[in-house]
Amino acid sequence: MKKLYPFFISFVVALGGFLLGFDSAVISGAVGGISDYFSMTDWELGFSVGCVIFGAMAGNISAGPLSDRFGRKKILLLTAILFTVSALWSALATSYVEFILARIIGGIGIGGAILIAPIYIAEIAPPKIRGSLVSLNQLNIVLGISVAYFSNYFLKDIEVDSWRWMLGVETIPAIIYFFALLAIPKSPRWLIQQHNLIEAAERILIKIGGQEYARNTIDEIKSNIAKKVKKGTFKQLLSRRLRNIIIIAFGIAFFQQITGINAIFYYAPTIFEQAGGSSDSSFLQAIVVGLTNLVFTLVAIRLIDRLGRKPLLIMGTATMTVALTMATFAFNNATYNLNKNNIQSIENTDIKNAISSLEGMSFSSQTALFNTLNPLLNKSQLVDFKRNEVKKFININATLVLIAILSYVAAFAISLGPVMWTLLSEIFPGNIKGIAISVVGFFNSLVSYTVTQFFPWELTNLGPTLTFAIYAGMAGLSLLFVLKYVVETKGKTLEEIEQSLVKN
Incomplete structure (x- = not known):
């Protein structure tokens, strides 16, 4: 089997994933800057971070x-253009x-990138290495997430509007991606x-896996096409x-997001500041989060x-449950x-x-502290305190918080992160795959938006x-779901998977 060519193709296409990750994480470093520059409320901040998911939907x-109509390659080229425009405009x-x-x-x-890249790779990859590719x-x-955290750390000390540089630097990889896709x-x-372009497809398949692989793959595709009456429709998704x-x-699309992964990636420095860290240490800890994610994704690819x-999925969701419970325990024991x-x-x-009269007092929970402050501060002052000042008073096992977050990210990286997209690219029949993954991806993004939008409000309130x-509760439910339903x-x-899952 010729592994180098399918690896090259898959790597180029997957560069869209780099831009996706960079775009998702770079905002974490810009949160403070954009919040101050545009004078945002909690809700506006949540929307400015989460609105990207409306576009994703x-x-x-x-x-x-x-x-399905214009081809996977053309849509990927379009995503590269969109990334470029977005990076420049948001920075300016x-x-x-x-x-x-x-x-x-x-x-x-x-x-577009998060859906079409795995579809394209699954369609060109030989079965034995499809999961890895x-x-x-x-x-x-x-x-991309890791590079964004590094980039944010090195750009954070630019004196005037460092957030503009953080967001604008994405233009460089976006342009590289466009030309690589060609x-x-x-x-x-x-x-x-x-389009029934068998000869053109055969030339590509020969370069990927040789003559025999090309012949067998074309025969399987033809056999599968012969069973189809018509192209897939949205209505077909509801069939028994x-x-x-x-x-x-x-x-799997629901549980990948509802367990809070994008809250971690989008607000990593904010979370570590909630645990009492300084701005510098919070950015450094965010880098460690990105590196952990990277290392354990490599482990997942190998396994x-x-x-x-x-x-x-079983190992990952079980560990995520334990890790999030640890984080809950750490914050619950904070004073x-x-x-x-x-x-x-x-x-x-x-x-x-207003609060100087409380000097020397200690509180066993945030709720007790806020209840005491409530009659001393007006509404806007209390919100300001919750958003910007409460972290200065916390006494917490910060090491336990860091271990919990890193364990959670590592578990996600070997399970729900890569495995969900691999499964989605495999389980749907070819005639309906494009439509089906679009609908499921839309739902996945909707759940992601909900988590991202409400996270600043949840921390404050x-x-x-x-x-x-x-x-943690959602992670426990995801483990039960995997045990019962995932095959x-x-x-x-792809044809064998379809035959085993689709009811006659």
């Missing part, structure tokens, strides 16, 4: 059908509305299924024939075609001490004067203890 719902934005529009454009690119997309996503072929399965596939797809998809030095460090003079407790697809051709 548009990309999700349209990318599949468009890729002078109003809140401009910034939101620029972020949404980038989101459309994310929605599809996982290259997830590897590039986490590589070197890859069209999907051979798409050429046959949509696809019930098993739909349960797996929507379930996904050896152990299989389901064992990785809040109002000593003289901490009170003097408050920037808002009115707040400082529910506190970190209850926030992480909710995520193994390791080593099977």
Whole structure:
């Protein structure tokens, strides 16, 4: 088998994942800057971070059908253009509305890239290495996240609007991605299924796996096409024939996001500041999060075609549950001490004067602290204290928080991160794959938006203890779902997977 050529193709396509990861994580370093520059409330901040997912939903719902019509390659080229436009415009934005529009454009690119890249790779990859090659997309996503954290750390000290540089630097990899895509072929399965261009597809398949591989693959595709009456439709997704596939797809898409992974990636420095860290240390800890994600994604790529998809999901979701429970425990045991030095460090003079009478007091929870402050501060002052000042008073086992977050990210990186997209690229029948993954991707983005939008509000109003407790509960439910519903697809051709899952 010729591994080098399919690896090259897959790596180039997966560079879209790098941009996706970079775009997702770079905002974490810019949160403070954009919040101050545009004078945002908690809700506006959550929307400015989460609005990218609205664009992703548009990309999700349209990318599949468009890729069926125009081809996977052309849609990937379009995503590269969208990433470029978004990076430049968001860096140059002078109003809140401009910034939101620029972020949404980038989101459309994310929605297209996150769906079409794994579809394309699955369609060109030989079965024995398909899981590893599809996982290259997830590897590039986490590589983009790590590079974004490094980039943010080195750009954070630029004196004037460092957030503009953080967001604008994405233009460079976006342009590189566009020109790299010009070197890859069209999907051979798409050429046959949509246009019956057998000779063109055969030339590509020979370069991927040799004459015998090309002949066998074309025979399988033809056999599968012969069984199809018509192209897939949205209505077909609701048929009883696809019930098993739909349960797996929507379930895994729901649990991948509801367990809070994007809250960690989008707000990593904010979370570590909640645990009492300084701005510098919080950015450094975010880098460690990115590196952990990268290392364990490499582990997943090595194991996904050896152990299989389901064992990785079981190990990962179980560990995520334990890790999030640890974080809940750490924040629940935190105390809040109002000593003289901490009170003097408050920037808002009115707040400082209002709570000076509490000097020397200690509280066993955020709730007890806020209940005491409630009659002393007006509404806006209390919100300001919750957002900006409470972290100065926390006494917490910060090491336990760091271990919990890193364990959670590592577990996600070997399970729900790469495995979900591998499964989605495998389980849907070829005639409906584009439409189906668009719908599931839209749903996945909707759940992601909900988590991202409400996270700043949850930290302010529910506190970190209850926030992480909710995520821990969801991780436990995801483990139960995997045990009951997810099937193994390791080593099977796409046609064999379809035959085993689709009811006659």
